[in-house]
Amino acid sequence: MMQKMMVSLGERSYPITIAAGLFSESASYWPLTAHQSVMVVTNETIAPLYLQPVLAQLSALGINADSVVLPDGEQYKSLSVLDTVFTALLEKPHGRDTTLIALGGGVIGDMTGFAAASYQRGVRFIQMPTTLLSQVDSSVGGKTAVNHPLGKNMIGAFYQPTSVVIDLDCLATLPPRELSSGLAEVIKYGVILDYAFFEWLEENIDALRRLDQKALAYCIRRCCELKAEIVAADEREQGNRALLNLGHTFGHAIEAHMGYGNWLHGEAVAAGMVMAARTAEQLGTFSASLTERLITLLLRAGLPVNGPQQMSAEDYLPHMMRDKKVLSGELRLVLPTDLGKAEVRSGVGHDTVLAAITKC
Amino acid sequence: MMQKMMVSLGERSYPITIAAGLFSESASYWPLTAHQSVMVVTNETIAPLYLQPVLAQLSALGINADSVVLPDGEQYKSLSVLDTVFTALLEKPHGRDTTLIALGGGVIGDMTGFAAASYQRGVRFIQMPTTLLSQVDSSVGGKTAVNHPLGKNMIGAFYQPTSVVIDLDCLATLPPRELSSGLAEVIKYGVILDYAFFEWLEENIDALRRLDQKALAYCIRRCCELKAEIVAADEREQGNRALLNLGHTFGHAIEAHMGYGNWLHGEAVAAGMVMAARTAEQLGTFSASLTERLITLLLRAGLPVNGPQQMSAEDYLPHMMRDKKVLSGELRLVLPTDLGKAEVRSGVGHDTVLAAITKC
Numbered sequence: 210m211m212q213k214m215m216v217s218l219g220e221r222s223y224p225i226t227i228a229a230g231l232f233s234e235s236a237s238y239w240p241l242t243a244h245q246s247v248m249v250v251t252n253e254t255i256a257p258l259y260l261q262p263v264l265a266q267l268s269a270l271g272i273n274a275d276s277v278v279l280p281d282g283e284q285y286k287s288l289s290v291l292d293t294v295f296t297a298l299l300e301k302p303h304g305r306d307t308t309l310i311a312l313g314g315g316v317i318g319d320m321t322g323f324a325a326a327s328y329q330r331g332v333r334f335i336q337m338p339t340t341l342l343s344q345v346d347s348s349v350g351g352k353t354a355v356n357h358p359l360g361k362n363m364i365g366a367f368y369q370p371t372s373v374v375i376d377l378d379c380l381a382t383l384p385p386r387e388l389s390s391g392l393a394e395v396i397k398y399g400v401i402l403d404y405a406f407f408e409w410l411e412e413n414i415d416a417l418r419r420l421d422q423k424a425l426a427y428c429i430r431r432c433c434e435l436k437a438e439i440v441a442a443d444e445r446e447q448g449n450r451a452l453l454n455l456g457h458t459f460g461h462a463i464e465a466h467m468g469y470g471n472w473l474h475g476e477a478v479a480a481g482m483v484m485a486a487r488t489a490e491q492l493g494t495f496s497a498s499l500t501e502r503l504i505t506l507l508l509r510a511g512l513p514v515n516g517p518q519q520m521s522a523e524d525y526l527p528h529m530m531r532d533k534k535v536l537s538g539e540l541r542l543v544l545p546t547d548l549g550k551a552e553v554r555s556g557v558g559h560d561t562v563l564a565a566i567t568k569c
Numbered sequence: 570m571m572q573k574m575m576v577s578l579g580e581r582s583y584p585i586t587i588a589a590g591l592f593s594e595s596a597s598y599w600p601l602t603a604h605q606s607v608m609v610v611t612n613e614t615i616a617p618l619y620l621q622p623v624l625a626q627l628s629a630l631g632i633n634a635d636s637v638v639l640p641d642g643e644q645y646k647s648l649s650v651l652d653t654v655f656t657a658l659l660e661k662p663h664g665r666d667t668t669l670i671a672l673g674g675g676v677i678g679d680m681t682g683f684a685a686a687s688y689q690r691g692v693r694f695i696q697m698p699t700t701l702l703s704q705v706d707s708s709v710g711g712k713t714a715v716n717h718p719l720g721k722n723m724i725g726a727f728y729q730p731t732s733v734v735i736d737l738d739c740l741a742t743l744p745p746r747e748l749s750s751g752l753a754e755v756i757k758y759g760v761i762l763d764y765a766f767f768e769w770l771e772e773n774i775d776a777l778r779r780l781d782q783k784a785l786a787y788c789i790r791r792c793c794e795l796k797a798e799i800v801a802a803d804e805r806e807q808g809n810r811a812l813l814n815l816g817h818t819f820g821h822a823i824e825a826h827m828g829y830g831n832w833l834h835g836e837a838v839a840a841g842m843v844m845a846a847r848t849a850e851q852l853g854t855f856s857a858s859l860t861e862r863l864i865t866l867l868l869r870a871g872l873p874v875n876g877p878q879q880m881s882a883e884d885y886l887p888h889m890m891r892d893k894k895v896l897s898g899e900l901r902l903v904l905p906t907d908l909g910k911a912e913v914r915s916g917v918g919h920d921t922v923l924a925a926i927t928k929c
Contacts, residue, residue: 295717359659365690
């Protein structure tokens, strides 16, 4: 029951393959061939679980594979840790014909993608996302980045992988808190794009938390499809792609203020989606009953629906003004208009935003 | 006698304007308009000379301009200095609609270009190259990068500017050694692409060193044209663009071994071109008399034609094997086949290369 789909981006199109056991299948390493060189980038949590099987498969294919193991956590998604990847590549040295494999969650995917975009001005890379969050979100769409102390994902590139390989077996070793964090992005797709999928989630959220393989495979595929459609129409986020940021402007403020890694990305996005819904309520473009339905689903997914108690409403704004959607100093927010629909809204008053945050 | 030309790269096409006094003309700041924001990136040598006139012009146009002044020199073309540009941008903060202006030589151009490519995954930038080297070389073609301790320009992106503005008045304040360094790249264009231009240089090299404006304007325009043609046909260096690297594989080894900044880039390229010519002689594809003609022109331009005395031939190879043209561990060299013609050659034996270096 392997699922396969394409992200359509002209000459930068690439396949996404979803199934259990993929890391141990030689076809997963397409388009690599014998005698090519590869650098597997992973972290100290994932390495003991999956690095040896991946290296063994690469070795069986006659590929010259090296690996670099980074510390685990959002706080290490920095320029200086990125530099250790470049050092590993140059020590061998790997040439412009090398391929990077991102074996890990969103942090590894984002960093490896930016390393691939920048090493010798661009080499190939393959995404092997190991968390639900990275499988449904960061592995699709070509956004790569590292954080800066003054803002999340502020340094990066739009750079597409050669292929994305999603092995469902990885989710068995994922901590429940990380699974919930991934479900926040899953729920986001329902809210901004697909009411039927939101309803499906209301029916299947328990099955997903139980790691029911059939439910997971459908869910991941549907999220990838929804994201791929948006990205195909707007690769560089000039328009509708911004909708994917629902909850993120608030969420990034939480992550930055609390110190990267303390709140998981999905947890911050979950609270941020409720704040966005409350903001839309203030503007009269979303109803309180829909917000309650969103809150119920988030809670069932094991997610927070309020910001951190330590943060006052005023703590959010300086971070939010560094959001990449800010244009000419004006805040732009993604706000839901219905379940399954959202808009990018300019000119929302700071007092409206503060009132909405205070409610959460 | 303003000269204007286009680099043709589809939707990434951009104009190059060449004349004296351009920094003080409002048209030079196209496509910026009032109320937009700009970050001028420059260095401590250039800032006292040209930063105030540029900021004054931007201010007169109603543009919100900030500036960041970096230390001067190739040894500061690093990820950590780049990070100070991101910090300056985020402290304000500048949004995704900002524009970076690179006001300086090749180091400032390469770093500012990479900062523009990476800041919030890409913002506009304008090149205002102040050295002959950057005017004829690094400002055209979209190669941006920083160095790594293990190799030059190893971290970067292909990223095109919005416009290039070349103010000939800058050359009056350029140290003669820097002017000669630029002439190395000028001579390179003649050797690889245009015999008539090589002959013109033999006639006009003294006028160029005297800063004759008419000669300079013609020379810079011709180099930009030659480079633009190559880049338009091969933006990402899959083919003929590699010819522009004549002398660079040897030259980068000199720069890296001697410590960045001790040998100027053009000085290393000049010695490297002679080494490439000697290598081609060893292979029987270039004649010693043509090498002598090249040496004569380089000497008249005030350039070295031998490598550093401290470097043995064996010191070169480890650096050369990290060259971005290396494929599957095999050295590929750009070698002249005639004055005005060159080729990319694979499979040149290390002993041949060592013999050629020993001759220089």
